[in-house]
Amino acid sequence: MGWIQAAVSTVAVLVLGIATPVAHAALEGTVATEQLEVDVSSRSVAVTSGFNGTELVVFGSVANSRQDSPESGYYDVVIVVEGVMSPVVVRRKSSVGGLWINTASIRFGSLPSYYAIASTRPIDEIADADARNLHRIGFSHVPMQVASRGFSSGLSQSELMAFQESVVRLKRKDGLYVSEDYSVAFIGRSLFRAAIGLPANIPVGPVTARVYLFRSGEMLSMADVRVALTRQGLDRYLHTMSKSQPLLYGLLCVALAVGAGMLGSTLFRKASH
Amino acid sequence: MNFYLPIAELSVNIFVFLGMGAAVGFLSGMFGVGGGFLMTPLLIFSGIPSAVAVGTEAAQIVASSVSGAIAQYRRRNVDVKLGVVLLVGGILGSIIGVEVVKILRRIGQFDLVISLAYVTFLGAIGTLMMIESLNTIRKSRAGHVASRRSGQHSWIHGLPLKMRFNRSKLYISAIPPFVIGAFVGFLAALMGVGGGFIMIPAMIYLLRVPTNVVVGTSLFQIVFVTAMTTVLHATQNYTVDIVLALLLMTGGVIGAQFGAVAGEKLKGEQLRFLLAALVLMVCLRLAWDLVVEPSELYSISSLTGGH
Numbered sequence: 001m002g003w004i005q006a007a008v009s010t011v012a013v014l015v016l017g018i019a020t021p022v023a024h025a026a027l028e029g030t031v032a033t034e035q036l037e038v039d040v041s042s043r044s045v046a047v048t049s050g051f052n053g054t055e056l057v058v059f060g061s062v063a064n065s066r067q068d069s070p071e072s073g074y075y076d077v078v079i080v081v082e083g084v085m086s087p088v089v090v091r092r093k094s095s096v097g098g099l100w101i102n103t104a105s106i107r108f109g110s111l112p113s114y115y116a117i118a119s120t121r122p123i124d125e126i127a128d129a130d131a132r133n134l135h136r137i138g139f140s141h142v143p144m145q146v147a148s149r150g151f152s153s154g155l156s157q158s159e160l161m162a163f164q165e166s167v168v169r170l171k172r173k174d175g176l177y178v179s180e181d182y183s184v185a186f187i188g189r190s191l192f193r194a195a196i197g198l199p200a201n202i203p204v205g206p207v208t209a210r211v212y213l214f215r216s217g218e219m220l221s222m223a224d225v226r227v228a229l230t231r232q233g234l235d236r237y238l239h240t241m242s243k244s245q246p247l248l249y250g251l252l253c254v255a256l257a258v259g260a261g262m263l264g265s266t267l268f269r270k271a272s273h
Numbered sequence: 274m275n276f277y278l279p280i281a282e283l284s285v286n287i288f289v290f291l292g293m294g295a296a297v298g299f300l301s302g303m304f305g306v307g308g309g310f311l312m313t314p315l316l317i318f319s320g321i322p323s324a325v326a327v328g329t330e331a332a333q334i335v336a337s338s339v340s341g342a343i344a345q346y347r348r349r350n351v352d353v354k355l356g357v358v359l360l361v362g363g364i365l366g367s368i369i370g371v372e373v374v375k376i377l378r379r380i381g382q383f384d385l386v387i388s389l390a391y392v393t394f395l396g397a398i399g400t401l402m403m404i405e406s407l408n409t410i411r412k413s414r415a416g417h418v419a420s421r422r423s424g425q426h427s428w429i430h431g432l433p434l435k436m437r438f439n440r441s442k443l444y445i446s447a448i449p450p451f452v453i454g455a456f457v458g459f460l461a462a463l464m465g466v467g468g469g470f471i472m473i474p475a476m477i478y479l480l481r482v483p484t485n486v487v488v489g490t491s492l493f494q495i496v497f498v499t500a501m502t503t504v505l506h507a508t509q510n511y512t513v514d515i516v517l518a519l520l521l522m523t524g525g526v527i528g529a530q531f532g533a534v535a536g537e538k539l540k541g542e543q544l545r546f547l548l549a550a551l552v553l554m555v556c557l558r559l560a561w562d563l564v565v566e567p568s569e570l571y572s573i574s575s576l577t578g579g580h
Binding site: 052086091095099100101170243252256258261 | 522575
């Protein structure tokens with residue numbers, strides 16, 4: 001029997017050219033392990049002048065799924081979508097002589113500009129803190145390395161934590177850090193999907209979707225897929241020009257202003273005659 | 274209808290900013306002022322980063338003052354020589370101002386300084402204008418006619434580097450106009466204003482420039498200084514948003530035409546009273562934000578400023 005199974009698997013590999021672990025598992029005579037295969041609805045998103053946010057559908061399937069029905073809750077899926085990593089300066093105000101002034105600041109070297117979690121149920125029910133920390137799942141596990149401290153260097157650990165919490169709070173307020181439990185749904189025994197809203201204010205840059213498959217707190221498989229979020233059209237042209245040829249861009253702004261001012265007065269002078 | 278601003282990196286409703294441009298344009302047409310000192314705080318209130326508000330507003334002021342400057346020049350109301358002296362000072366002031374903005378952004382104190390600058394200038398000018406307009410209204414009711422003091426000799430006339438300004442019929446040192454120009458240029462770069470509210474009183478009361486050339490010469494200087502400031506903000510701070518500027522210009526140019534018509538129906542002192550009230554309201558709003566404990570003490574910025 002074993003050689004038949006092996007032969008069938010080998011044929012499958014030759015024909016389909018995919019899913020080697022399936023074949024390996026079968027070849028070794030062990031039980032086939034689950035394997036994630038994921039993709040997104042769009043591998044590239046254009047940020048144009050009309051960009052008003054978009055919806056990204058992350059979908060995938062569990063190869064060798066052992067669940068009987070989509071509703072069984074046998075597997076847990078967690079999707080983490082991270083935007084471009086960028087440095088952030090966090091400032092804290094305090095009252096100085098009756099005025100509220102920025103008095104303390106911390107610069108975090110690199111943290112995700114956008115961070116979304118979608119899961120089949122609340123993430124603390126899916127995995128323990130160690131696993132979540134290891135895989136950077138959850139707002140409290142977003143990496144925040146202090147790059148430099150300004151104004152007051154003697155910040156205590158609890159103050160540092162207050163700064164880190166403020167980043168998450170402010171990012172959530174801006175809609176850049178989002179989490180939605182129960183937003184990943186199985187459609188069949190192995191197929192699942194989740195819709196993730198990329199907001200209009202998402203910083204432009206590469207976006208990565210990481211997908212984790214859990215079973216009873218144990219991570220079985222992980223896969224990731226990248227989405228290129230790039231400026232396109234007029235917006236790209238103007239943004240690039242403002243950075244690479246700022247003098248020309250500045251002169252263009254002035255020329256536009258002079259043109260608009262002159263055109264306006266000419267039009268209205270004619271209209272009033 | 275939403276539009277993505279390439280520099281502010283925000284998706285905004287274009288009608289909000291067209292409307293804002295039109296409203297401020299209406300007021301500036303009605304009161305005969307540039308409007309920068311109203312537009313910049315409004316932009317900041319509406320969520321545009323303050324550095325982008327200041328840089329973009331410089332471009333908008335070019336648009337709102339260029340046609341006025343040309344009209345004044347055609348009517349021979351510009352003292353070009355005096356304007357050039359003011360302008361040389363203005364460019365120096367603008368260079369310093371843009372550099373100061375860059376430094377303040379890097380250390381995270383730009384928002385504070387711009388608020389303090391606005392509270393100070395709007396408070397002082399609003400109060401002075403309010404008192405002056407109330408006095409004029411009271412006097413005109415009592416039947417008095419305000420008399421102007423004739424030119425007096427002051428310490429200004431003792432300074433060296435005297436120049437003859439023919440159109441202004443002045444023979445004064447070049448230092449005071451240079452310093453006034455530099456101060457106004459500095460404020461233009463820092464606050465996103467044209468600076469007419471400082472320039473015009475300074476020309477009348479300190480330099481004793483005849484009133485017929487004051488407005489034209491001031492506009493002449495403002496157009497060039499704000500153009501220079503626009504280019505400097507674009508090259509040094511990357512904070513001029515051309516799309517936002519275009520929205521504000523479009524609204525502003527249209528609004529100003531209607532404002533000018535409305536302004537003709539009101540008396541000068543009534544206009545100044547209304548403008549003073551408006552200026553004081555903006556001032557109080559900014560002062561309120563500075564002294565009342567904010568609900569959120571923390572703020573984040575990805576713009577670290579400078580390069």
